[in-house]
Amino acid sequence: SQQGEEDPQALSIQEGENATMNCSYKTSINNLQWYRQNSGRGLVHLILIRSNEREKHSGRLRVTLDTSKKSSSLLITASRAADTASYFCATALKTSYDKVIFGPGTSLSVIP
Amino acid sequence: DTAVSQTPKYLVTQMGNDKSIKCEQNLGHDTMYWYKQDSKKFLKIMFSYNNKELIINETVPNRFSPKSPDKAHLNLHINSLELGDSAVYFCASTTGNSYNEQFFGPGTRLTVL
Numbered sequence: 517s518q519q520g521e522e523d524p525q526a527l528s529i530q531e532g533e534n535a536t537m538n539c540s541y542k543t544s545i546n547n548l549q550w551y552r553q554n555s556g557r558g559l560v561h562l563i564l565i566r567s568n569e570r571e572k573h574s575g576r577l578r579v580t581l582d583t584s585k586k587s588s589s590l591l592i593t594a595s596r597a598a599d600t601a602s603y604f605c606a607t608a609l610k611t612s613y614d615k616v617i618f619g620p621g622t623s624l625s626v627i628p
Numbered sequence: 629d630t631a632v633s634q635t636p637k638y639l640v641t642q643m644g645n646d647k648s649i650k651c652e653q654n655l656g657h658d659t660m661y662w663y664k665q666d667s668k669k670f671l672k673i674m675f676s677y678n679n680k681e682l683i684i685n686e687t688v689p690n691r692f693s694p695k696s697p698d699k700a701h702l703n704l705h706i707n708s709l710e711l712g713d714s715a716v717y718f719c720a721s722t723t724g725n726s727y728n729e730q731f732f733g734p735g736t737r738l739t740v741l
Contacts, residue, residue: 546727558632558718558732559671602669608727614683615661616726618671 520548520607520619528625535592537622539605540585548581548588549606549616559604562590567610597628631655632733634719640739641709649704649736651719659683659725660702662694663718665735671718677702678725706738714740 523538539548547566551559565572565581565588572579578591592599602623606616632653641647653660661684662674676684680696691707702719719733 549729551732553669556735558734559720559730560732561729564729604671614676614726615673615686616730617673620668620670623669 520605520617522603522605522619522622524622525620526623526625528627529595531595531597531626531628533595535595535599535624535626537590537603537624539588539590539619541588541605541607541619542586543607544610545583546608546610548579549608550577550579550588550590551604551606551618553602553604553621555601562603592624595624595626597626600624600626632719632721632731634717634733634736636736637734638737638739640741642741643709643711645709646705646707647709647738648706649717649719649738651702651704651733653700653719653721653731653733655721655723655731657721657723657731658699659722660696660699661720661722661730662702662704663720665716665718667715674717675702675704676726709738709740711740714738 520541549564550562553559563574576593581588602621604621606618608616659678665671674688675694677696693705696702716735720730722728722730
């Protein structure tokens with residue numbers, strides 16, 4: 517099974533609501549990264565949280581990391597239609613600095 | 629100005645053909661990657677190069693051959709294309725190693741008929 521798995525697979529909310537996506541992983545990490553992918557485009561890096569950090573903010577984004585539970589969450593507050601995209605977590609393993617492993621992603625739809 | 633560019637954006641070809649995808653980055657990064665994204669959007673690393681040296685080869689069939697002529701370019705050549713090769717291929721780059729954020733190209737959608 518995969519190192520990182522997002523939950524839910526798909527999420528549909530109304531504009532203005534908050535969206536929460538979760539990521540679980542299996543092995544020790546150096547950091548965890550969140551990326552966004554708009555339809556037909558490449559991935560865009562959103563935020564990186566290191567294994568010794570518990571929470572990080574960037575604009576309307578809030579990321580938490582719980583290394584004891586091997587899980588992370590991405591919260592998008594006051595969502596906008598433009599936030600409609602797929603969101604991926606990527607784990608950078610402590611045992612391998614050469615690659616990150618991407619989860620299958622959460623597809624977010626924000627309805628205007 | 630495009631940071632990571634790929635050509636072509638779309639590639640439609642017959643089974644058995646040989647094709648190449650090119651990637652260039654103008655960010656001054658020394659590490660570049662090829663990823664394959666399947667129809668379910670699952671993104672899997674294929675290759676990683678650091679300073680033109682192959683670092684990762686994720687058990688990709690040897691029909692796939694990456695080439696890095698210099699730090700700014702990483703090309704992907706695919707021989708004897710198969711139906712299962714249909715996917716979106718992404719190039720990405722970073723500075724140093726994968727602990728840092730990666731910058732992705734726009735992708736190349738390959739369709740094998």
